[in-house]
Amino acid sequence: xxxxxxxxxxxxxxxxxxxxxxxxxxxxxxxxxxxxxxxxxxxxxxxxxxxxxxxxxxxxxxxxxxxxxxxxxxxxxxxxxxxxxxxxxxxxxxxxxxxxxxxxxxxxxxx
Amino acid sequence: xxxxxxxxxxxxxxxxxxxxxxxxxxxxxxxxxxxxxxxxxxxxxxxxxxxxxxxxxxxxxxxxxxxxxxxxxxxxxxxxxxxxxxxxxxxxxxxxxxxxxxxxxxxxxxxxxx
Numbered sequence: 169x170x171x172x173x174x175x176x177x178x179x180x181x182x183x184x185x186x187x188x189x190x191x192x193x194x195x196x197x198x199x200x201x202x203x204x205x206x207x208x209x210x211x212x213x214x215x216x217x218x219x220x221x222x223x224x225x226x227x228x229x230x231x232x233x234x235x236x237x238x239x240x241x242x243x244x245x246x247x248x249x250x251x252x253x254x255x256x257x258x259x260x261x262x263x264x265x266x267x268x269x270x271x272x273x274x275x276x277x278x279x
Numbered sequence: 280x281x282x283x284x285x286x287x288x289x290x291x292x293x294x295x296x297x298x299x300x301x302x303x304x305x306x307x308x309x310x311x312x313x314x315x316x317x318x319x320x321x322x323x324x325x326x327x328x329x330x331x332x333x334x335x336x337x338x339x340x341x342x343x344x345x346x347x348x349x350x351x352x353x354x355x356x357x358x359x360x361x362x363x364x365x366x367x368x369x370x371x372x373x374x375x376x377x378x379x380x381x382x383x384x385x386x387x388x389x390x391x392x393x
Contacts, residue, residue: 201381208389210281210369211322213381256322266312266335267382269322 174257174270182278187244189273191257192237198260200233201267202242205254214242214255249279282306285370285385293393297358300388302370304351310334310373311353312382313345317366328353360392 175190191200199218203211217224217233217240224231230243244251254274258267282305292298304311313325315338324337328347339345342360347353357364367389371382 203382203384208367208387210283210384210386211371211382212281213383216381266324266327266337268324269314271321 174255174273176273177271178274178276180276180278181247183247183249185247185277187247187251187275187277189242189255189257189275191240191242191270193240193257193259193270194238195259195261197235198263198265200231200240201258201260202229202231202240203256203258203269205256205272207253211256244275247275247277249277251275252277281383281385283370283372283383283385285368285388287388288386289389289391291391291393292360294360294362296360296392297356298360298390300355300357300368300370300390302353302355302372302385304353304370304372305383308372308374308383309351311347311351312371312373313339313353313355314369314371315366316369316387320366322369325355357390362392365390365392 173192201216202214205211215226215231217231228245233240254272256272257270284303286301309330311328315323325339326345327335331347342358345355367387369387371384373380373382
């Protein structure tokens with residue numbers, strides 16, 4: 169079974185709006201990562217947040233992590249049509265263990 | 280180009296056949312991971328190798344096997360193929376066995392079993 173569950177499953181917004189995706193997981197983790205996948209293509213690593221971090225920024229991306237609630241959120245600000253893709257959270261439970269992926273959120277940004 | 284090379288990109292084969300998927304990791308990465316992505320199962324971890332040795336095993340069927348060679352490229356062998364094996368197979372690599380790094384994914388092999 170998947171470690172992470174993402175919410176919403178699908179999100180449709182207008183260009184320029186912000187997009188927020190949430191991820192919940194079940195066990196303690198070493199770090200949580202977010203990936204983007206364009207249709208049928210490989211996954212691209214976006215950002216990694218460690219279990220002792222609460223917030224991280226990278227360009228238009230902002231990730232938060234709440235280990236007490238076992239949840240994370242990914243905020244994409246000022247979205248663009250090119251941001252249209254599926255976004256996955258992935259957790260690494262312990263150092264060196266494999267990543268376990270959530271079900272993903274399909275984001276559509278309308279021009 | 281992510282630096283992880285997977286071949287072939289597409290594969291169409293009949294049930295009962297055997298195929299080999301190949302992956303060359305990003306230069307300098309010692310860990311290779313194989314994932315299967317299907318519509319109903321999502322991204323499922325299959326197996327991990329680190330510097331030639333099997334490191335972790337996930338939901339990999341007995342009909343499937345993998346190995347990592349001294350030059351660090353890896354192969355995933357799928358045999359006695361069934362219709363349900365149709366999926367995208369991804370290889371990913373990372374810099375260390377101790378984790379804490381993002382993965383670099385290849386563009387995948389789309390396997391269609393007919």
